[in-house]
Amino acid sequence: MRAGTANSAALELTGVTKRFGGLVAVDDVSLTVRPGERHILIGPNGAGKTTLFNCITGTFWPSSGQIRFFDVDVSRLAERDRARLGIGRTFQISNVLVELTVSENLILAVLGRDRRKWMMHKPFADLGAVADSVGTALATVRLDHRLNDPVASLSYGERKQLDLALALAMEPRALFLDEPCAGLAPSERQRVSQIIGELPDDITVVMIEHDMDIALRLAERVTVLHQGQVIFEGSPDEVETDTQVREVYFGSG
Amino acid sequence: MSFIIQTINGLSLAALLFLLSAGFTLTFGLMRVVNLAHGALYLIGGYVGLSVVWTTDNFWLGIVAGGFFVVVLAALIDRFLIRPTGENHLAQVLLTVGVAIVIADIALAIWGGDNLRVPTPEMLRGPIFLPGDIIYPRYRFVLILFGLAAAVIMWVLYRRTQIGAIVRAGVDDREMASALGININLLFALVFAVGAFLAGVAGVVGGAFLTLYPGVEWEILILALVVVIVGGLGSLEGAIVGSVIVGLIDAYGRWLMPEMSYFVIFAPMAVLLLVRPTGIFGQEH
Amino acid sequence: MPERGALTLIFVAALVATVPLFAGDFWVSLTIKILVLGLLALSVDLLLGHAGLLSLCHAAFFAMSAYTVAILQVRYGVPMLIAVPAGLAMGTLLALVFGVSVRTRGVYFILVTIALGFIVWGVTYRWASFTGGDNGITNVPYPAIGDFQITSMTAYFYVVLLVVLGCVLAYRTLVRSPFGLVLRGLKSSESRMRSLGYSPLRHLYVAFVLSGFMASLAGVLYIYFNRFVNPATAHFHISVEAVLMAILGGTGTILGPFLGSVVIMVLRNWVSGFFPYYMTLMGLVFIVTVLFAPNGIIGLVNSWRARRARRAKTTDAVGTEPEAQPRPQP
Numbered sequence: 001m002r003a004g005t006a007n008s009a010a011l012e013l014t015g016v017t018k019r020f021g022g023l024v025a026v027d028d029v030s031l032t033v034r035p036g037e038r039h040i041l042i043g044p045n046g047a048g049k050t051t052l053f054n055c056i057t058g059t060f061w062p063s064s065g066q067i068r069f070f071d072v073d074v075s076r077l078a079e080r081d082r083a084r085l086g087i088g089r090t091f092q093i094s095n096v097l098v099e100l101t102v103s104e105n106l107i108l109a110v111l112g113r114d115r116r117k118w119m120m121h122k123p124f125a126d127l128g129a130v131a132d133s134v135g136t137a138l139a140t141v142r143l144d145h146r147l148n149d150p151v152a153s154l155s156y157g158e159r160k161q162l163d164l165a166l167a168l169a170m171e172p173r174a175l176f177l178d179e180p181c182a183g184l185a186p187s188e189r190q191r192v193s194q195i196i197g198e199l200p201d202d203i204t205v206v207m208i209e210h211d212m213d214i215a216l217r218l219a220e221r222v223t224v225l226h227q228g229q230v231i232f233e234g235s236p237d238e239v240e241t242d243t244q245v246r247e248v249y250f251g252s253g
Numbered sequence: 254m255s256f257i258i259q260t261i262n263g264l265s266l267a268a269l270l271f272l273l274s275a276g277f278t279l280t281f282g283l284m285r286v287v288n289l290a291h292g293a294l295y296l297i298g299g300y301v302g303l304s305v306v307w308t309t310d311n312f313w314l315g316i317v318a319g320g321f322f323v324v325v326l327a328a329l330i331d332r333f334l335i336r337p338t339g340e341n342h343l344a345q346v347l348l349t350v351g352v353a354i355v356i357a358d359i360a361l362a363i364w365g366g367d368n369l370r371v372p373t374p375e376m377l378r379g380p381i382f383l384p385g386d387i388i389y390p391r392y393r394f395v396l397i398l399f400g401l402a403a404a405v406i407m408w409v410l411y412r413r414t415q416i417g418a419i420v421r422a423g424v425d426d427r428e429m430a431s432a433l434g435i436n437i438n439l440l441f442a443l444v445f446a447v448g449a450f451l452a453g454v455a456g457v458v459g460g461a462f463l464t465l466y467p468g469v470e471w472e473i474l475i476l477a478l479v480v481v482i483v484g485g486l487g488s489l490e491g492a493i494v495g496s497v498i499v500g501l502i503d504a505y506g507r508w509l510m511p512e513m514s515y516f517v518i519f520a521p522m523a524v525l526l527l528v529r530p531t532g533i534f535g536q537e538h
Numbered sequence: 539m540p541e542r543g544a545l546t547l548i549f550v551a552a553l554v555a556t557v558p559l560f561a562g563d564f565w566v567s568l569t570i571k572i573l574v575l576g577l578l579a580l581s582v583d584l585l586l587g588h589a590g591l592l593s594l595c596h597a598a599f600f601a602m603s604a605y606t607v608a609i610l611q612v613r614y615g616v617p618m619l620i621a622v623p624a625g626l627a628m629g630t631l632l633a634l635v636f637g638v639s640v641r642t643r644g645v646y647f648i649l650v651t652i653a654l655g656f657i658v659w660g661v662t663y664r665w666a667s668f669t670g671g672d673n674g675i676t677n678v679p680y681p682a683i684g685d686f687q688i689t690s691m692t693a694y695f696y697v698v699l700l701v702v703l704g705c706v707l708a709y710r711t712l713v714r715s716p717f718g719l720v721l722r723g724l725k726s727s728e729s730r731m732r733s734l735g736y737s738p739l740r741h742l743y744v745a746f747v748l749s750g751f752m753a754s755l756a757g758v759l760y761i762y763f764n765r766f767v768n769p770a771t772a773h774f775h776i777s778v779e780a781v782l783m784a785i786l787g788g789t790g791t792i793l794g795p796f797l798g799s800v801v802i803m804v805l806r807n808w809v810s811g812f813f814p815y816y817m818t819l820m821g822l823v824f825i826v827t828v829l830f831a832p833n834g835i836i837g838l839v840n841s842w843r844a845r846r847a848r849r850a851k852t853t854d855a856v857g858t859e860p861e862a863q864p865r866p867q868p
Binding site for chain 3: 033057063079088089091095096097098105108112118123124125127166
């Protein structure tokens, strides 16, 4: 693997391994993502994609190996500290605050990296500057018209959009999107992939996606994971012709 | 000398605590139901056993009657109160608190507020002479053997038999167990019944040396709670080890610092919580 | 300027303030109990209704501050101006220690708080040389600052009402603040909150301590009303009662815990006068509430209003009942 020179990589994984008891879910993964890159992670079910994501975002720590985020070693940082460094994520099954309203969700996302989350003497509704960030994030995912609605009234597709808006509202340096189109109707897939395509260039995007059309259209680099290991890394054009990838992923020889 | 006596004291309490916590912990392991009425089941089982001993003058019949009465009562509670709440475990906890309060109040109305001791048969009365010139109440010594036997039987049933394997499968993964064609509802009813039976038996057995009185349902439940928190909720081995730990600490605590004995039991629990919130044998659920 | 919600609370307090004008000492004293235990229930509901944690150890903080005040005043003759802050400090200190329980969740949290609560009960009961054991501490003096003494029930009633009103207004500010929103976020999804940069442990710990402080305040109000304290004050039953009040009235609301307190206290103090099975009644109220009205009285009222509004809308459309306008939901 090419050793990343200082401040060249947004994300740099070195020999990341995650074991659950006897099971090796992620096996010695090394990977580099440039700032601003659109990087897609593909692989069959059970390849360890989500586990790798969880290692990167800090849901749990890798069993061994190192994770550097903009030249900071985050391998042993708590999830909240990684979030504060600018790691934003979405979830495969939408994970939003269902008992709250859309705007309350987003206010919390904005406050996540802000000391005012400890404020006790002023209504959260009166935080002026926060409202602007909320509006921007909501406009990006095209949910403006739902600002004051309870999340419980949102469709599943809208919840996935809100999930993305939450990650955006915390103004991340990198976004980790876990199958943003999973479980959506074709028209909703279209909308979400458009939203992702229009994300600001300075945000690095790493995304797990099963839909190859969407994946290859958005990707600049593709990594293929199989049984916890990286079996391919290259451009979208190369991945379609790589025989090993075709074999494990497309199931044809 | 007093150290040895206190150790035996602790072990006899441990025997009682095991009877109580085994059912509590397995019910939780299998159904995720935290039955806070478990102490009230102990109380009512003890009282029913007491009345039976009073009328028949037969201690053993009292134990069996206390056990079976509680089985019937617990089955009714399970069927009509706990089952309707489905998987809402928070509601179930509250529900069982309400049930415990009602049972204890009814018991108060029937048996009154005095300390009542379950009379023991002739063969269990008097002292026993142990090696090293130790004189000890025969009843409490036999109780240790009884608890030990119960622990061994439960452990063998749980670890070495077909039915135990099924229960363990249910504890580990309910969906998987029912997918394998195991009748989960029957299994629940069985485990609940065994747990209730042990609680009822514990009431009679415990009532013979701790006496029965209003309020004992919470005092005894709290000790069982500490046992399962220390040992790990849902683990039979945890219940065994936890019972011994709590029984011994309680005995030494009452002996060395009687006024702080309550505190002494809970301190290790608090420390353990800091280090290992799921207890010694517990797993994340 | 206070807005509508706050004005409603002040209005309710003003209504309560008229109780001594038309009712005798029995009802004034009952109202004090309702307010004090309602405050305890409100402190429980900060955790239950907002953060989603069901604590069954709040009697411990309540009793800790009450015992501290009682022991300082009776045994050491410490004046109220020192005893009260000391009581609050001890109750809060206990909450700082018991706060370790926020490392656990769900039923584990419940079990751990029950066990912790029993420590305090056990100490009040067994450490007889210091706490007076079963007899407790009696003859706590009337509240007094220097020579100024409050001896009449009615005067103390107004003190309690003012303190509780202040507390309620502060509580209202708290739950509407970013901090309160964070608690509700944690109740909804901790994993999401963590990935947004929150530490559930820290926020829940602070909430636990604040809640313990409120319970201690209720304990201080209680001791100067009751003027004696015994282990029953620290018992699990009190913690259960506080939770029952919050659920019965409606969790996550401000008036709910006080409504629950009204029902329970009236049952306990009035009904028990002619019906001896008060505890059975309370257990049954508990069971019925959990099974049939998990959102409490306020939940029932809201759903009834929603139903009526829907019905009114349909009849409106037909035009048979033009006066049945649905009340706008606040």
